Amino acid sequence: MLGPQSSLVMYDEEYQRILVLLEKLLRESNSKVIFLVDKNGQLIAATGETAHLDTTSLASLTAGNIAATGGLAKLIGEKEFSILFHEGEKDNIHISIVGGRVILVVIFDQRSSLGLVRLRVKKASIDLGTVFQELVDKTEQEAISGNAPSPFAEITDDDIDNLFN
């Protein structure tokens, strides 16, 4: 697992594998939207009917939600609540933690059911967990070997100044 100060890195290959898994889950669970969020609130990937959704805000609030319930869990002596479920009039949200560090969010309506979503999420979590573990290993190896220098290794103060113009 990554320490608190190391960057999360996503590569093309793993990103594609994650998308495939999310799309499969979307189909098999009959859900509307699925997205993956880093525990710090950064969106990793999304699939489904995302066009009308503010995914950046969703990601940040989901992470806040998980953080707050995680805090509650600790207060009562639990490690964390690994599944959260919010039921709405039309749409429902199922939130779960994958591999200890990423958050999987599934939005579904009456075309699916909590039971089905739960079942499919369980299966998909195992596969997603594997990809994330490989990602962590890969990031560590690249860091040690120094093969892939950070794209930021050569930025200058001018580059940074230009961002604010």
Added chain:
Amino acid sequence: MSFINYASREINCKIVYYGPGLCGKTTNLQFIYNKTAEESKGKMISLATETERTLFFDFLPLALGEIRGFKTRFHLYTVPGQVFYDASRKLILKGVDGVVFVADSQEERFDANIESLENLKDNLEEQGFDIEKIPFVIQYNKRDLPNVSSIEELSALLNERKVPELEACAMSGEGVFETLKAVAKLVLNNLKKGG
């Protein structure tokens, strides 16, 4: 903790505005939001009480532009400054890449600034951060008010590390972008070192 995405060629960094209650953290974000072009910002989310005190956090996503072909995004957060919201502050500090400490320059808030800074140090340490190394800037806010301590006095007490320090009036926006720029610079330079 920054997030480098080679697939979408994006880099995300998290910046947290910290400081005592009513020092002007939310006002900083509101000014940035109001002055940023539509295409460069997302929605600002404020989880606040009915009296507009921050209850959990404010969140403002900014897309500043590209560096070396990577879209550079900053996620700005504020913490709730009121003392009893400490549990929430700890949560928001998770994965932070850079911290802005907003001090309230008013004389009567002198002790509140010190208490909040101590609290920040404790919470960062608890999260495993090296408080001597994390990108950090200090903003002395509310310089427009008559009853303010001198910068020398504030600096001597709050700025032991001699980090970049800026004067501001968040209400009029003076110093607000300068502060953001100063912390962004430190964060990006830190990434350069592979942090």
